[in-house]
Amino acid sequence: MFPVYLLEDNEQQQATYQQIIENTIMINEYAMTLVCATANPAALLRTVENQQKGLFFLDMEIGANCQAGLELALTIRQRIPFAQIVFVTTHEELAFLTLERKIAPLDYILKDQALSQIKQQMIDDILLAEKQNEAAAYHEKDLFSYKIGPRFFSLPLAEIICLYTTKDNPGHVNLLATNRQVDFLGNLNALAERYPMFFRCDKSYLVNLTNVADYDSKSRQLEFVDGSQTKVSFRKSRELVLRLKQYQSKG
Incomplete structure (x- = not known):
């Protein structure tokens, strides 16, 4: 299963984003699973031990630290070079830092837009991550890959x-x-x-x-x-x- 992670310290938003992620995976029958939904960056990191891939939805600000998600993304990028990282944040001004620090996020979702827009961006990011993962698996050495319906196997x-x-x-x-x-x-x-x-x-x-x-x-x-x-x-x-x-x- 392709792992998905969520970092969000607002309980209501975390529950909403978790539902969006899980519903998208279920509706499309993707070989994905939400491994972790937490407000604790250290707890999330503990769940990525020995992982070589993953889709990460990260809130930029956790508690009083407005760059907690950015710092976590740097660690994830070091451990998992091909991780797909999406920032979900109110801090539009920090977008430049993701480029400066070469994090190369998959997307940057702003929280101050309508929930319907946030939902659509998250869905689009999950679909894109699935396509990229599928393409990578097709070219993976020593693996045979095939699809049955919308699901991908190797x-x-x-x-x-x-x-x-x-x-x-x-x-x-x-x-x-x-x-x-x-x-x-x-x-x-x-x-x-x-x-x-x-x-x-x-x-x-x-x-x-x-x-x-x-x-x-x-x-x-x-x-x-x-x-x-x-x-x-x-x-x-x-x-x-x-x-x-x-x-x-x-x-």
């Missing part, structure tokens, strides 16, 4: 056994992995280009050669580590034998 490439299509479910790709089996909207040709480490054993199958258990070149029957099997096209059989020998020599 798993290690090493867990994938094969990807295949069937005539009775056009426009969908079936994913068989060591710990899951799902189907999603997709195109096998596009996946073959995006993940060249997989082998196209016929027009309907992309296979992960690291999860091949056995290949009978006479019957052209390919068996995977989970016991499932598929047929290899005559045209691809010779290439497959060579590729498997290469994998064995590397091992």
Whole structure:
């Protein structure tokens, strides 16, 4: 789950912002969760241990310290270089400091505008964070990413056994992995280009050669580590034998 954090010392505003965040996540079925809603910067920091990503909605002024959120953002940026930070504040004059200190916030929401405008900005920021997180995951090394409806999923490439299509479910790709089996909207040709480490054993199958258990070149029957099997096209059989020998020599 992609973590979201909220720092706000006004109890009523904290409850309102928390509801906006949670409702947006629920309505869009995003793989996100509000990890922390607090008025205490130190308490928030304790919840980000070992995190490498996150969306942070930070009030600039906490108690008598009008730069508490700014100071917290600096610490977050040091710990999580790609954190997405949004300031929610009455202090428009401090916006320049976020540039001066190279915090690079995702957004700067002013509290003195109508609640409907604040709500829309927060919703837009959550949607943008989701899109950016999705784009990053697609390019993450050693991860396979796919979408089912509005939700985004990823798993290690090493867990994938094969990807295949069937005539009775056009426009969908079936994913068989060591710990899951799902189907999603997709195109096998596009996946073959995006993940060249997989082998196209016929027009309907992309296979992960690291999860091949056995290949009978006479019957052209390919068996995977989970016991499932598929047929290899005559045209691809010779290439497959060579590729498997290469994998064995590397091992």
